[in-house]
Amino acid sequence: MSLSTHVRWALTKKSPGIEHVSFGNFVRELNLSDQSAASEAFALLIGSTAIRSERRRKLQNAFNEFSDHHAERFWAERNLQLSSEVTAKQAGATSQKVGV
Numbered sequence: 001m002s003l004s005t006h007v008r009w010a011l012t013k014k015s016p017g018i019e020h021v022s023f024g025n026f027v028r029e030l031n032l033s034d035q036s037a038a039s040e041a042f043a044l045l046i047g048s049t050a051i052r053s054e055r056r057r058k059l060q061n062a063f064n065e066f067s068d069h070h071a072e073r074f075w076a077e078r079n080l081q082l083s084s085e086v087t088a089k090q091a092g093a094t095s096q097k098v099g100v
Contacts, residue, residue: 001030006045021045021059023066024074033082035075039067 009029014020023042032038045051046059066074 003041003044003048006030006041007048007050010045010048010051019058019062023063027074027078033078035071 006026009026010021023038026032026042026045027038030038030041032041042063046056046063048056051059
């Protein structure tokens with residue numbers, strides 16, 4: 001997806017008064033699995049001048065907090081989730097092949 005798609009997502013109001021743009025929501029919304037690519041894309045998003053400067057500052061501070069204190073656990077859980085989904089799909093395909 002392009003930066004303009006990411007910005008449109010960020011500018012779309014989800015719930016009044018509640019910030020929906022977070023790194024975790026961004027990764028889940030775009031179904032990302034590569035940590036460095038996701039971080040780079042999110043950095044581009046929150047650097048976009050299409051987002052008000054005060055909001056960009058808050059998003060950057062929240063991203064810094066996430067990176068410093070929550071990233072390791074988030075990615076461990078994300079990788080486990082994705083691995084479980086792949087395993088379930090493989091098991092389903094195997095079951096279909098053997099006629100279970």
